[in-house]
Amino acid sequence: MYGRYGYEFCIEKDDLSLCFSRDDDFLRYSRDLGGSKVERVIASESGTVIINPVEPLNLPDEVTRYLEIRFEPIEIEPGATRRVYLTFPIEIAVFVMKDDAYRCIDILSRVTPKYSLYGPTDSGVITRYHYSELFLRSPNPDPSLYGVVELDLMNTMKGWVEVSRVVFENYGMKIYYDTDLVSMSAGMKIIKQNVAYTAFENKPLRDGMQKSIELYYTRTVAGVEKPNYYEMLEGLV
């Protein structure tokens, strides 16, 4: 269902129905997902519709810019780097584009959102919560429900470390998609028993994947290679 479309089309998948249709000089957008309906009237002669997964931080409201993924605890030996795979919830954005200008007209998700608190109640941050199984090889979840995070865990310490969660900041979240898979690549560098840096890498999980339009733009200055990172100060377990 992801991709680029002209102005008149319909998508129907399970409980999702999404249509663009002509109504005189206007374009009418209607979407029904499990009884939740959205309609929009768009004044546009010609253009492109883009449907792609976006950062899962928009529904039911933009409460937070942090995504927290909890998983089965994993023990990492000193100085080791291990690659694991996790799932993350999908939110799907519908954009209309004319020339180089695009506008998001709808965001939908088939996963019920849940929020959590990372850190103490006075100084922590609200996060979008997701529990994932820990995979050693890339899983193949339904791309309309879940994506896959390829996560490199780097233990830079001289002792063993237990990790059971990772917290990402939305800035620099690079999502790639094709017909079968939605993916992100990320790293987690553990520098103390309770402190780690997390960041995204700008690369697809496999060749030929399309890059999603980002709702949150990266803060890096163009040409500067230093990636954005989030400092997990409130623990790894």
Place this chain on the structure above:
Amino acid sequence: MNGEEELPGPADGSVLDLLTRPLIGEITTLDILWIAIILIAGITIAQFVKIWLKRSLGDKVPASDLDLMTTIVTYLIYLVVILSILPHLHFDLTGLWVAGGIGAVAIAFATQNIVANFVSGIFLMFERPIKIGDTVIIGSTWATVQKIQLMSTIVRAFDGTYIRMPNAKLFTSDITNLVIHPARRFEYTIGIRYQDDADKAIRVIKDMIEKEPYALKSPGPAVYVDKLDDSSVNIVVRIWSPSLYWWGLRTELLWKLKVELEKNDIIVPFPQRELWFNNILKTDMKTIKGPPPLKEVPLQEAEKPDAGIGKSKPGETYDW
């Protein structure tokens, strides 16, 4: 030379002589140098402080207030510069200090409220117990902060009214900020009947909370039987929620819980009291559906006065 002390003259030629030689009245070259140094230093410090204030307070203080603040601070620095220059101009400051002192006392009395508000405003801006958009309780006023100024703070009460609060009053009031922390907790007490299954009720409540996005996963909710009350078994439900969304969740979730409990045949009871009578007749109260029927008692004839055997009165005889 008639015993008179010879004044130093240009003929001496030393640098010290040149610097201490009066040029205008008693003002020497050294004085002029000092004045120049003080002026340059003062102007530089004033500019530095102005830039520093704008950089450090630019995102905390409205532009108009910041302009006023920088102007006042700049003038204070210039005042210090002028007072530092005056001795080098050989002014007698004694009278000025006396007049200034009296004036300062008078001005201080006249403007103590203004100064108190101003100083409180400065402290509020640095301490930052509130910021624009926060929901707060100040004293007994529930409101949303709209503007924090140097002299006063503007809040909008929950009924939409505009309140201007002097900063001195705000600073000395109890301030409760409802949204300064990312999460906060609320609580329900839900009563169920004695014959209902409390474990099942707790399970239903937890399932409902799990479906709510704004009921935080961590810290998780607490649901437990808290009290065996007169009319109900009371279950306490404690939920953490993002501070900005807790009111919406609190107002919506309670009714959803009630409906869901009833779907599962768990009823929130009315206040009720069961009375047991200590009935000596051992009447089965459950079989009584209405008032008992009136029992007809047959009319008994009164005994004839002469038919009975009465007790003989003294001296009476009966004929058998």
